[in-house]
Amino acid sequence: MLMAQANQKAAGRPARPLSPHLSIYRLSNSMLMSILHRITGGALYFGTLLLAWWLVAAAVGPSYYAFVNGVLWSWPGKIVLIGYTWALMHHMLGGIRHLIWDTGRGFDLKSVNTLSNVTLIGSLALTALIWLVALRMKGLL
Amino acid sequence: MSTPLRPTPSPTAAEIRTPLARARGLGSAKAGAEHFWLQRVTAVANVVLVIALVVLIVTLAGADHASVRTALKNPLVSLLFLAFIVSGMTHMRLGMQTIIEDYVRGEGAKFALLMLNTFFAVMVGLTSVYAVLKLSFGA
Numbered sequence: 001m002l003m004a005q006a007n008q009k010a011a012g013r014p015a016r017p018l019s020p021h022l023s024i025y026r027l028s029n030s031m032l033m034s035i036l037h038r039i040t041g042g043a044l045y046f047g048t049l050l051l052a053w054w055l056v057a058a059a060v061g062p063s064y065y066a067f068v069n070g071v072l073w074s075w076p077g078k079i080v081l082i083g084y085t086w087a088l089m090h091h092m093l094g095g096i097r098h099l100i101w102d103t104g105r106g107f108d109l110k111s112v113n114t115l116s117n118v119t120l121i122g123s124l125a126l127t128a129l130i131w132l133v134a135l136r137m138k139g140l141l
Numbered sequence: 142m143s144t145p146l147r148p149t150p151s152p153t154a155a156e157i158r159t160p161l162a163r164a165r166g167l168g169s170a171k172a173g174a175e176h177f178w179l180q181r182v183t184a185v186a187n188v189v190l191v192i193a194l195v196v197l198i199v200t201l202a203g204a205d206h207a208s209v210r211t212a213l214k215n216p217l218v219s220l221l222f223l224a225f226i227v228s229g230m231t232h233m234r235l236g237m238q239t240i241i242e243d244y245v246r247g248e249g250a251k252f253a254l255l256m257l258n259t260f261f262a263v264m265v266g267l268t269s270v271y272a273v274l275k276l277s278f279g280a
Contacts, residue, residue, distance in 0.1 A: 041240075042237070045233045045236070048233065048269075052268050059273075062206040065206040092191055095188065134199045
């Protein structure tokens with residue numbers, strides 16, 4: 001029995017049929033992109049703390065900036081920043097997909113699948129490109 | 142058609158109200174279109190601002206304090222940061238509001254989190270703006 005139905009029973013109401021939910025459907029590409037859009041959005045929400053921290057560090061002065069820069073450019077820091085970059089690129093491409101849908105276009109199955117693939121592959125490619133350039137400029141690659 | 146006479150029970154206020162009157166005020170807060178539109182406007186702005194910021198930050202990646210300060214002395218760079226902070230914080234506040242409204246069941250917890258969401262976005266935004274202005278105007 002589904003949890004919501006159990007809740008209805010517990011509240012003394014008869015169990016009513018519920019609309020199918022996530023567990024019913026076979027996972028599709030566009031469904032995964034939709035879920036990832038929300039997860040990356042939530043991650044970026046807290047990721048802004050990193051941007052704020054970096055700006056504050058620069059405003060505080062050279063020694064505190066050096067400390068924060070050291071944390072962000074450590075290997076664990078870099079891994080977080082690479083994740084942040086991917087979340088940003090994925091959410092941006094997913095957002096563009098939504099803006100296209102807002103115009104009423106791209107709802108046929110073929111377009112939906114294409115847009116999903118562009119979102120996923122594009123986000124990975126852009127993340128790789130950004131970090132290749134960044135590490136190159138630092139002379140780390 | 143005549144209504145047969147029968148003793149009427151004293152009607153309470155709830156019973157004499159029409160179905161329409163009972164339904165009024167229970168729907169949306171009538172702010173949905175504005176929420177939708179502002180989310181779209183900030184989304185479009187963010188696409189442009191994020192691309193510009195990523196290019197800038199890649200050139201600054203791992204840079205020392207002096208280069209960051211020099212970069213933010215440029216009014217265009219400061220304005221880019223300020224625009225992104227305002228647009229980004231607005232966008233993420235609206236997005237998190239939707240997540241809270243979707244998943245939080247209890248009314249008390251929901252209102253508390255919705256307030257916290259606004260406080261978070263405003264405080265992160267103001268802190269960042271303050272830092273950018275301080276770097277931009279000197280010190």
